Amino acid sequence: EKRLSYEQKLEICDHSVAQKLLEIAIEKKSNLIVSADVTSTQELLTLAEKVGPHIVALKTHMDIILDFDSDATILPLKDLATKYNFLLMEDRKFADIGNTQELQFSYGLYKISNWADLVTAQVIAGYESLDCFRNVGVVAILGMSSKGTLTNTNYREEATKIALSHPNVFGGVSQNKIPNELLLFTPGINVAEAGDGKGQQYNTPEHAFNELETDFIIVGRGIYKSFDAEKSALSYKIAGWNAYEGSL
Ligand code: UP6
Numbered sequence: 001e002k003r004l005s006y007e008q009k010l011e012i013c014d015h016s017v018a019q020k021l022l023e024i025a026i027e028k029k030s031n032l033i034v035s036a037d038v039t040s041t042q043e044l045l046t047l048a049e050k051v052g053p054h055i056v057a058l059k060t061h062m063d064i065i066l067d068f069d070s071d072a073t074i075l076p077l078k079d080l081a082t083k084y085n086f087l088l089m090e091d092r093k094f095a096d097i098g099n100t101q102e103l104q105f106s107y108g109l110y111k112i113s114n115w116a117d118l119v120t121a122q123v124i125a126g127y128e129s130l131d132c133f134r135n136v137g138v139v140a141i142l143g144m145s146s147k148g149t150l151t152n153t154n155y156r157e158e159a160t161k162i163a164l165s166h167p168n169v170f171g172g173v174s175q176n177k178i179p180n181e182l183l184l185f186t187p188g189i190n191v192a193e194a195g196d197g198k199g200q201q202y203n204t205p206e207h208a209f210n211e212l213e214t215d216f217i218i219v220g221r222g223i224y225k226s227f228d229a230e231k232s233a234l235s236y237k238i239a240g241w242n243a244y245e246g247s248l
Pocket of ligand 1: 187
């Protein structure tokens with residue numbers, strides 16, 4: 001059985017954020033998400049400007065930005081997202097009870113609900129913990145890329161059941177295949193390294209598409225640490241797109 005194309009996934013994924021991501025993927029011929037794990041507003045905006053034309057989404061960990069300011073950080077970032085047509089994915093990996101997540105999602109310094117198009121969340125706290133993510137798309141953490149992760153087969157199966165049944169969830173992060181009804185996001189992608197000495201484990205775009213039938217690859221250090229982030233983004237974009245087409 002062949003994997004589904006982005007056009008076919010558009011027919012079966014009805015969440016509006018899933019549709020938007022798939023439309024951008026088709027339009028830009030890209031399945032690349034850059035993980036912008038930099039620690040200043042200037043670096044974040046410079047990176048977004050460079051990689052913007054090549055990506056479907058920019059993934060952030062906004063709580064590592066030293067000088068975060070919603071006017072200075074978020075407004076120009078949103079402008080870049082509009083200019084280059086990409087979505088903002090906050091990789092917050094929420095992992096608490098619903099009430100606390102609701103507060104973390106809308107209050108505090110980052111007010112994620114004001115600007116993120118999609119967020120990541122663990123499903124460890126159960127189905128109802130995800131109810132608070134209204135007006136956003138949730139990508140559930142089903143399996144992790146790091147050595148020794150506790151996301152074994154049983155965990156992944158139970159987590160996938162929650163992801164499939166919750167209306168706010170349209171995708172999953174995993175290093176394994178997931179059902180077609182969910183979009184698959186795969187981090188731990190690097191063509192030059194096998195690991196980072198801190199537990200991260202890397203695979204190639206070809207592995208992600210051929211073995212996992214992923215939909216989107218997430219690349220951090222392979223791009224923002226490289227000498228020319230724009231050029232690396234373009235080469236990961238091409239590698240990801242070729243691997244996708246090769247897997248059809
Ligand atoms: N990430 C993983 N593995 C997971 C889930 N999330 O690496 O299972 C995230 C990390 C980081 C990015 O939090 O932001 O994806 C990977 O970055 P890297 O390419 O620099 O390793």
